[in-house]
Amino acid sequence: MYDGPVPHSRFPGLRRRGFLAAGGAAGLGALALTGCTGPAASGDAAAGGRPRRGGRLRAAFAGGGANETLDPHQANLFADVARAKALFDKLADFGADLSARPRLAASWEPNAGLDRWTVRLRKASFHNGKPVTARDVLYSYRRIADPEKAFRAKASLEPLDLTASRAVDERTVAFVLKRPTAEFPNLLAAFGAYIVPDGTKDFTAPVGSGPFRFVSFAPGRSAVFRRHDDYWDGPPHLEHLEFLVANEESARLNALLGGQVEYAHELTPTTARTHEGKGQIEIIRLRNSAMQAFAMKTDRPPFDDRRVREAFFLLADRKELVQGALSGAGEIGNDLFGKGYQFYADDLPQRTPDLDRARHLLKQAGADGLRVTLDTSAVAAGFTESAAIFRDQAAKAGVRVKVAMGSKDSYWQDTLDSGTLCCYRSGAMPLESHVSQRLLTASTTNATQWRHKDFDALYQQAQSTRNTKDRAAVYARMQRRLYAEGGFLVWGFADWILGTARTVHGVDRRAPANTLDWARFDKVWLA
């Protein structure tokens, strides 16, 4: 068993002291301190090999301070979600292509009308030995949907009629939906839709069905979990998992370099470039984790004219934006959400800058010499940089973009209904969720004010189409429309960057942030 840092090539003896200081903090005593005679971190270790059992992995995340909670339904930050998925399960979760994969649900079966779904649960037990039953599922979902509360997953579960839904037997739930929902499994995988034991209100020492059991929790500081040996998906390799909070990226990186943690979440592209392939730590880039866009409000001048929107699509030099605003850590976009995800229309030609055509379109629309204000804020990485780069790109076609810096704390609310053009980004979610949350007449966060009855009808048609191939055809139609005249100028997809010690193996390299295999510590081992 080896849970110290990578031996330092130049000062191995001195390094050992740092390790002992770090190891002593474990405080649990369950882990015998072995000396720092671990295996030389060499090429064979990097290849992975057979998973090894045991050890303690310390993972550093940015956190929410003393307000942090282990209530999985209140999960909000990446750190919350990582802790929640260690302790709890959802009925389904998203694969790397954002399609729903069964988890606690063994299977799901719709009726002909797609508005009744029968979900069979797999045999699984909570940490206290009690089985996971249909009652627990209904309790959890009803708790999330409580009109008195404001849980984040409430909006995702909105299509469910939870009064009419019922438990058929111990391990079968009959869900009643308010309308046909072909993408029902997405609901089961929704952000924060975890299954907790029936009646749970207190989460100070939570009991879940996840791969790790609760040991201790100090909000804003650390959470210690232990292996759940009876985990239905096979027990984790790690004996202990500790989540540590370090809000500054430099602190997470220093702790990783200094052997105080083995996993550091959310590093910057600059850090990645500095340490990639240098042998001291492993850099992992999770592709397609965050859509980067400019959102044009399609219901007001100048963007209520589709020619102006098309002109803006043609103004953007996406390569320059990815290089400049994301430091190259990402790929270019094609004005559509969800590159690499299920149903993504990858057959549409990649847009490239065409200033002549843009000028022509603007002239046609009577918008030559156009002035626009682009709202931005330091609320997300690359926002202010992308705004400045786009301002210069637009100037080449005679469009004067004024960049307006907004408040970081209310940016998303401020730009939802006001302004005409703003910086926008989105984490990973299925195409269906992107549409239902942002592009329907009734959508609650419709940042492009895209409201079209015929588009709503296409969405309903997709939701009433059982056959996946036919549904893909409907999604393709919707995306062609958005590609031609939508309000999102999607210029890129940012990588999500992690760093691990070289002793860490089994970290998935394809899963976008927030999907099943991201921060999935039950599959990780220390060599």
Added chain:
Amino acid sequence: MTGLRSWLLRRLLLGAGQTAAVVLLVFALTEALPGDAAVALAGDQPDPARIAALREAMHLDRPAAERFGAWAAGLLHGDLGSSLVSGRPVSSYLADGFGPTLLLAALTLLLLVPLAGGLGVLAARYEGRLVDRLISAVTLAVYAVPEFAFGVLLVTVVALHLGWLPPTAVGYGGELLAHPAVLVLPVLVLLSRPVCSLARLVRAGMIDALAAPYIAHARRYGIPGVRIRYAHALPNALAPAAQQLARTVDWLLCGVIVVEALFVIPGLGTVLMNAVAERDVPVLQGLAVVFAGTAVVLNLAADTVVFRCTPRAGVVA
């Protein structure tokens, strides 16, 4: 002595007034900031219905004056209220953050006073000579380096390159004292600038005092040099240093945000940062009470020391 007592009473009353003003100001400024706790929690999912529900759950739908009144009424009973976000009592936030902050402040102070005093007296003793010039030059140079730059430098060289000390305190949480190695770098960073400013003040004060007519007179009486320096000159030299020391202690106790963030020490500065980011007004107000109270008490203590050391200050006041 009655003069001192009535002066103390006046100052205490004034301090209470100042604390109340600070708390009111913090509340007003937080209200004036864009967004609130509900908007902050909703983040990039600003669903209006959810924000409204969050506001209702946090009682943010009530008028500002009513919320402040309810909080102030609680304060009179010693109740600092509870967090908008977690619902836990504010006092537990302050208690959690106070431990690491107090530990860092105490350690820094313990080293600061003898170090700065010693350097200042030494420089004054050899005024104009090599020792003095060396101390003056080095203290000026170090004083000019901002804490974060010095901290980053120390972490890079001492912790990461040489591997002598752990780079951060991540994972040690409340048990910092059990791992003294993690405290070395943060205390060094905290010491760096105060040592310089205090040493320079003590030096200047000593030189002034040693040049004063009463010292010359004491010499004429044949009082030994050591006694003159430490019993007669030093108390006078300490007056300006005492006030600077109070400001330093105030800075140390009211959350040294940069050092806490760099070394991942969960003290009051971290509590403050999180409370501002989450617009957790009751926690902010609790911190304002503590910080303002600390500032008042420390300055009062410093003035009392000055009052005692240099009775002439009382004449001027």
